[in-house]
Amino acid sequence: MSQTRFFGTLALGLCAAVGVIAYAQQAGVDTRPANAPDQKPAFAGQTDAPERLTNVAFDVVTVAQGLETPWGLAFLPGGKMLVTEKPGRLRVVAADGTLSAPVAGLPPIATRGQGGLLDVALDPTFATNQLIYWSFAEAREDTTNHTAVARGTFVDGAEPRVEHAQVIYRQAPSMRSNGHFGSRLAFGRDGTLFVTQGDRQIEAGRLLVQQMDTLQGKIVRINSDGSIPKDNPFVGKEGVRPEIWSLGHRNVQAAAINPTTGELWEVEHGTRGGDELNIARKGKNYGWPVVAYGIEYQGKPITGGITAQDGMEQPAYYWDPVIAPSGMMFYTGNLFPAWKGSLFIGGLLTTNLVRLDLKGDRVVSEERLLKDLQPKAERIRDVRQGPEGAIYVLTDNAQGRILKLVPKK
Numbered sequence: 001m002s003q004t005r006f007f008g009t010l011a012l013g014l015c016a017a018v019g020v021i022a023y024a025q026q027a028g029v030d031t032r033p034a035n036a037p038d039q040k041p042a043f044a045g046q047t048d049a050p051e052r053l054t055n056v057a058f059d060v061v062t063v064a065q066g067l068e069t070p071w072g073l074a075f076l077p078g079g080k081m082l083v084t085e086k087p088g089r090l091r092v093v094a095a096d097g098t099l100s101a102p103v104a105g106l107p108p109i110a111t112r113g114q115g116g117l118l119d120v121a122l123d124p125t126f127a128t129n130q131l132i133y134w135s136f137a138e139a140r141e142d143t144t145n146h147t148a149v150a151r152g153t154f155v156d157g158a159e160p161r162v163e164h165a166q167v168i169y170r171q172a173p174s175m176r177s178n179g180h181f182g183s184r185l186a187f188g189r190d191g192t193l194f195v196t197q198g199d200r201q202i203e204a205g206r207l208l209v210q211q212m213d214t215l216q217g218k219i220v221r222i223n224s225d226g227s228i229p230k231d232n233p234f235v236g237k238e239g240v241r242p243e244i245w246s247l248g249h250r251n252v253q254a255a256a257i258n259p260t261t262g263e264l265w266e267v268e269h270g271t272r273g274g275d276e277l278n279i280a281r282k283g284k285n286y287g288w289p290v291v292a293y294g295i296e297y298q299g300k301p302i303t304g305g306i307t308a309q310d311g312m313e314q315p316a317y318y319w320d321p322v323i324a325p326s327g328m329m330f331y332t333g334n335l336f337p338a339w340k341g342s343l344f345i346g347g348l349l350t351t352n353l354v355r356l357d358l359k360g361d362r363v364v365s366e367e368r369l370l371k372d373l374q375p376k377a378e379r380i381r382d383v384r385q386g387p388e389g390a391i392y393v394l395t396d397n398a399q400g401r402i403l404k405l406v407p408k409k
């Protein structure tokens, strides 16, 4: 039983015992037992927020199907989309759902384990420069690999292609692992590009997360040509990689700019019982692997078994048990007024779409949608707002789909 649930039940019991009417804490949305029930959140509401059902009526429309583990989605002007498939293919999706041949011209992609072609994003001034960006796992001749980002000029047509493809970023050092590549791409308001990454899932990578001369477990910020913004927090510091924006992250597969504040928000895969929502602020340390909620996936406590330490940021919110987050967006559209301002996150493990109600930097309630997809529940890999205000999700299957949520007719 979680803290909130425990005290809610306790409060309810006490109130019943003394015969007064009181409003007990409403139960959280997730009824599975917590992995670390004895851990205390750092502040009220940091986990297990009460469920709030909006009862919004919507239809789920299949926009496209037959995609092999689709990972990232971006909207082109004029109604088409770009979608990545993890096995290394970028495709154009027509408005009627027709899939193009794979876009030609991408540099080689390493496609083992969690690696492959990952996120895709349009340049903020795509309309004039036609530049697109994609993140991917890249192998080296020595059989190590790393997260990389490339950009190129997109040319649509019967045989779509990318011209002048150029790798603009590589995580260093490369490692022998097929896990925890991150990665999402998010452009800040100033046109700089945030790249989220992971710790590579192996002990050797985890040990680099708090080391400032490596890029494991860091969110980095680069200019769109790969150069380093002069106002990055560690520029000019001896022995520190100047790309670093924030550190102490485990594996970040969800990120978006908050449309109200312009800040980078991210949701990362944490421990078993420690998926985290963070506001990734300039130069801040988010603690991994020194502090974390939850336990190791093998069952033992994490490193020191502590959840807080001076100089390390607390998550804005965390999930125990986990959702396995991938993809997120702040909803600003007009099709679903009840959801305006909500934060949507894809749930892989929970096979649903997580919706959070926010108040400033805090989560106040939670809802789970798409639990009842037909013919069976599907893992959600990405969620995006379409230009018309519909909500698009990618399902993570060998026969993956692009689904669209629209108001019920």
Ligand SMILES: [Ca+2]
Binding pocket: 248, 276, 286, 287, 288, 291, 292, 313, 314, 315
């Ligand atoms: Ca953390």
